[in-house]
Amino acid sequence: MQKIREFHRQSVQDKETFWAREAQRIHWETPFTQVLDYSRPPFARWFVGGRTNLCYNAVDRWLDTQADQPALIWVSTEVDQEITYTRADLAREVNAAAAILQSLGVVQGDRVLIYLPMIPQAAFFMLACARIGAIHSVVFGGFAAHNLAQRIDDAQPKVIVSTDAGARGGRPIAYKPLLDQAIQQAAHVPEHVVLVDRGLVPMTLTAGRDLDYATLRARHLDVRVPVVWLESNTPSYVLYTSGTTGNPKGVQRDVGGYAVALCASMEYIFGGKPGDVYFSSSDVGWVVGHSYVVYGPLLNGQTTVMYEGTPIRPDAAILWRIVETYGVNALFSAPTAIRVLKKHDPALLRRHDLSSLERIYLAGEPLDELTGQWLSEALGKPVIDNYWQTETGWPILSAQPGVEEVPVRFGSPTAPVYGYDVRVVNEATGQDCGPNQKGVVAVEPPLPPGAMATIWRNDERFVKTYFQSFPGRLTYSTSDWGLVDDDGYWYILGRTDDVINVAGHRLGTREIEESVNTHPAVAESAVVGVADPIKGQQAVAFAVLRDPAVLDAADARDRLEREIKQVIEQRNGAVARPSRILFVNNLPKTRSGKVLRRAIVALCEGRDPGDLTTIEDPGALDQIRSVL
Ligand code: PRX
Numbered sequence: 001m002q003k004i005r006e007f008h009r010q011s012v013q014d015k016e017t018f019w020a021r022e023a024q025r026i027h028w029e030t031p032f033t034q035v036l037d038y039s040r041p042p043f044a045r046w047f048v049g050g051r052t053n054l055c056y057n058a059v060d061r062w063l064d065t066q067a068d069q070p071a072l073i074w075v076s077t078e079v080d081q082e083i084t085y086t087r088a089d090l091a092r093e094v095n096a097a098a099a100i101l102q103s104l105g106v107v108q109g110d111r112v113l114i115y116l117p118m119i120p121q122a123a124f125f126m127l128a129c130a131r132i133g134a135i136h137s138v139v140f141g142g143f144a145a146h147n148l149a150q151r152i153d154d155a156q157p158k159v160i161v162s163t164d165a166g167a168r169g170g171r172p173i174a175y176k177p178l179l180d181q182a183i184q185q186a187a188h189v190p191e192h193v194v195l196v197d198r199g200l201v202p203m204t205l206t207a208g209r210d211l212d213y214a215t216l217r218a219r220h221l222d223v224r225v226p227v228v229w230l231e232s233n234t235p236s237y238v239l240y241t242s243g244t245t246g247n248p249k250g251v252q253r254d255v256g257g258y259a260v261a262l263c264a265s266m267e268y269i270f271g272g273k274p275g276d277v278y279f280s281s282s283d284v285g286w287v288v289g290h291s292y293v294v295y296g297p298l299l300n301g302q303t304t305v306m307y308e309g310t311p312i313r314p315d316a317a318i319l320w321r322i323v324e325t326y327g328v329n330a331l332f333s334a335p336t337a338i339r340v341l342k343k344h345d346p347a348l349l350r351r352h353d354l355s356s357l358e359r360i361y362l363a364g365e366p367l368d369e370l371t372g373q374w375l376s377e378a379l380g381k382p383v384i385d386n387y388w389q390t391e392t393g394w395p396i397l398s399a400q401p402g403v404e405e406v407p408v409r410f411g412s413p414t415a416p417v418y419g420y421d422v423r424v425v426n427e428a429t430g431q432d433c434g435p436n437q438k439g440v441v442a443v444e445p446p447l448p449p450g451a452m453a454t455i456w457r458n459d460e461r462f463v464k465t466y467f468q469s470f471p472g473r474l475t476y477s478t479s480d481w482g483l484v485d486d487d488g489y490w491y492i493l494g495r496t497d498d499v500i501n502v503a504g505h506r507l508g509t510r511e512i513e514e515s516v517n518t519h520p521a522v523a524e525s526a527v528v529g530v531a532d533p534i535k536g537q538q539a540v541a542f543a544v545l546r547d548p549a550v551l552d553a554a555d556a557r558d559r560l561e562r563e564i565k566q567v568i569e570q571r572n573g574a575v576a577r578p579s580r581i582l583f584v585n586n587l588p589k590t591r592s593g594k595v596l597r598r599a600i601v602a603l604c605e606g607r608d609p610g611d612l613t614t615i616e617d618p619g620a621l622d623q624i625r626s627v628l
Pocket residue numbers: 241286287288362363364365366367385386387388389390391413478479480492494495501504505506
């Protein structure tokens with residue numbers, strides 16, 4: 001790992017020189033005057049004074065050389081459609097979307113909330129916002145009314161872009177009724193809703209507020225919207241992510257730092273060059289969709305493949321069919337998808353010509369050794385585990401084949417990526433840990449370009465949430481446990497907080513508990529993440545009823561379980577639905593009233609619950625045991 005180490009050393013020891021060089025990858029309309037302003041720790045400002053634009057760099061900059069080459073390929077196995085947009089087509093659609101937004105009064109700094117499935121309009125509107133300096137906030141389509149309402153109130157969008165429906169497994173999933181409910185629940189009132197009518201389910205439009213995208217597009221097609229040149233540290237987007245409280249955090253990203261970091265990562269981490277084809281199967285509603293479906297590949301002059309569908313429909317070879325058809329060079333997916341494929345006929349992995357494919361990247365949740373090994377042996381291609389977060393926007397730990405090819409070890413996301421001064425820190429002492437000592441994975445600030453600038457409209461929460469975990473030092477905490485072995489390979493060992501990860505979806509247990517507690521029969525609840533062989537984790541809820549006697553009635557248990565699951569689905573979406581709702585008389589708590597989650601998880605996973613000296617009522621654990 002000599003080259004990787006040396007490259008990393010330069011990037012953290014002489015940040016200014018390193019990043020000034022990388023910044024030359026993108027177009028600056030006005031050059032920056034200062035590479036880094038770190039006068040107000042932990043807030044870092046990169047490429048100060050420079051003016052640039054994400055949309056210009058992703059679209060316009062490539063028109064001279066790549067106008068007729070595919071820029072965005074959309075594949076939907078849900079509605080059986082495939083469309084290739086060249087860079088010129090993309091420019092046309094993005095300009096039309098920008099003109100639509102402008103016609104609705106959207107100007108620089110206004111927020112536009114995008115609640116769409118995996119359809120090209122999601123990318124068009126994201127890039128359109130970037131073009132005119134509007135701040136987009138994409139909300140994952142799997143989230144429901146309550147999540148959406150919270151985000152509407154926090155981001156306060158002038159315009160929302162949505163649709164009649166998404167689809168999963170061939171069945172339409174209506175979006176519009178959820179959106180209407182959310183707007184009703186929210187205190188903030190958006191001025192307009194632009195609706196992409198896919199003709200999947202009928203929808204009712206609210207007169208004066210709701211507008212039809214196709215009509216607006218026809219009106220604005222072929223309008224050229226000038227690029228707004230933005231100072232590098234202007235907010236580009238806000239993406240909400242879960243933490244330990246019921247309120248999601250709006251991760252705010254800049255313009256210049258993000259463009260530079262993503263462009264560099266395409267080469268160093270993903271081994272890509274202009275003209276290459278990149279396929280990330282993530283949803284645009286998650287950070288991977290932002291960085292590696294939309295921005296990263298396009299910024300680097302690559303083709304991006306956007307996929308609406310599951311990895312097993314029409315059959316478990318669909319990802320490989322897409323690789324063959326479009327000559328994909330790098331595939332980015334999640335361990336859960338691969339664990340699902342493992343249950344299908346291995347012959348499907350050999351049905352297609354995968355000669356274009358150089359590497360496969362997996363992230364978002366722990367990649368277990370067996371799955372990594374299985375995939376790499378079955379395909380004969382390197383499988384790269386990378387570790388990062390919504391907050392960082394691009395990988396923290398990864399193999400970096402564009403810097404140096406090194407052997408990977410399954411179970412390890414290899415080594416720190418240039419730009420990140422990563423440490424393993426003892427949370428009690430605040431000291432760095434030695435080799436093989438477990439601690440919290442942390443990053444010495446300033447965070448590199450492209451990482452979060454702050455929490456939207458909440459600098460104080462940014463500092464408190466991320467920079468106050470360790471005594472005596474202002475260091476960014478990832479809230480993940482980790483360790484480094486003797487050879488310098490890093491390992492991630494689970495979350496330190498109550499965030500869980502279901503099939504690569506990051507969920508806050510507190511948000512699910514709040515939903516369980518809205519059921520009138522429930523007094524309190526605890527939601528925990530329990531190991532699952534396919535999804536990594538699954539949510540399990542324990543509820544204490546106001547009147548336990550209601551369970552005496554026939555079918556009461558099933559009915560309540562069903563109702564509570566329904567509440568969660570309506571408020572948080574199907575992704576958050578626990579696999580089981582179990583009823584207990586009280587929750588195991590410490591004498592100071594904290595729920596002993598780790599002990600509950602241990603029991604659910606059939607392990608020893610560990611040290612219980614602080615427990616208030618040991619009987620509570622016996623009850624958990626018996627309901628399990
Ligand atoms: O707990 C870590 C886990 O997912 C969290 C971040 O999730 P999210 O914000 O949705 O961003 C995903 C970006 C890929 C982390 O704090 N996680 C992510 N990647 C890995 C991982 N855990 C183990 N190994 C990974 N490769």
